[in-house]
Amino acid sequence: MEYQLHKLDCWNESRKxxxxxxxxxxxxxxxxxxxxxxxxxxxxxxxPSNIAEGNGRISIKEQIHFLEIAYGSILEVYCQLQIAxxxxxxxxxxxETIKPIIHNTSRMVSGLRASKAKKxxxxxxxx
Numbered sequence: 171m172e173y174q175l176h177k178l179d180c181w182n183e184s185r186k187x188x189x190x191x192x193x194x195x196x197x198x199x200x201x202x203x204x205x206x207x208x209x210x211x212x213x214x215x216x217x218p219s220n221i222a223e224g225n226g227r228i229s230i231k232e233q234i235h236f237l238e239i240a241y242g243s244i245l246e247v248y249c250q251l252q253i254a255x256x257x258x259x260x261x262x263x264x265x266e267t268i269k270p271i272i273h274n275t276s277r278m279v280s281g282l283r284a285s286k287a288k289k290x291x292x293x294x295x296x297x
Contacts, residue, residue: 174225175221175222175225178221178225178282179278180221180240180275180278180279180281180282181218181221181222181225183271183274183275183278184217184218184221184240184244184275184279185218186271186275187214187217187244187247187268187271187272187275188214188215188217188218190267190268190271191210191211191214191247191251191268192211192214194251194254194260194264194268195207195210195211197259197260197264198254198259198260199259202259206250206253206254206257206259209250210247210250210251210254213243213246213247213250214243214247216239216240216243216246217240217243217244217247217275217279218240220236220237220239220240220243221236221237221240221279223236224236224237224239224240230286230289230290231290233286234283234286234287234290237279237282237283237286238283240279241276241279241280241283244272244275244276244279245276247272248272251265251268251272252265
């Protein structure tokens with residue numbers, strides 16, 4: 171069965187973000203393995219997972235809902251990475267390196283959400 175996910179730029183970009191987060195987590199101290207690391211992994215994985223789940227829904231309203239969850243997870247990852255800088259687990263330079271991926275992912279998810287919302291409005295007003 172062929173899925174269309176690979177055609178979604180935001181899904182592909184979000185996968186890059188997951189890989190980048192996992193690479194940074196290797197630098198965290200052992201005592202964070204079951205605290206901040208686990209939370210960051212969950213938040214990062216949530217992004218492409220929710221994009222995928224939303225893409226599998228028929229209802230545009232549900233698709234939008236899952237994109238909003240993905241967007242929230244992007245902000246969660248951003249926040250957690252900033253905290254990691256504050257705690258000295260990663261450098262500000264490492265944070266600056268991942269920021270463009272975060273920005274691109276958030277822009278793409280937001281754009282897809284806006285597109286679907288516009289489509290939903292068009293469908294609703296023409297019924």
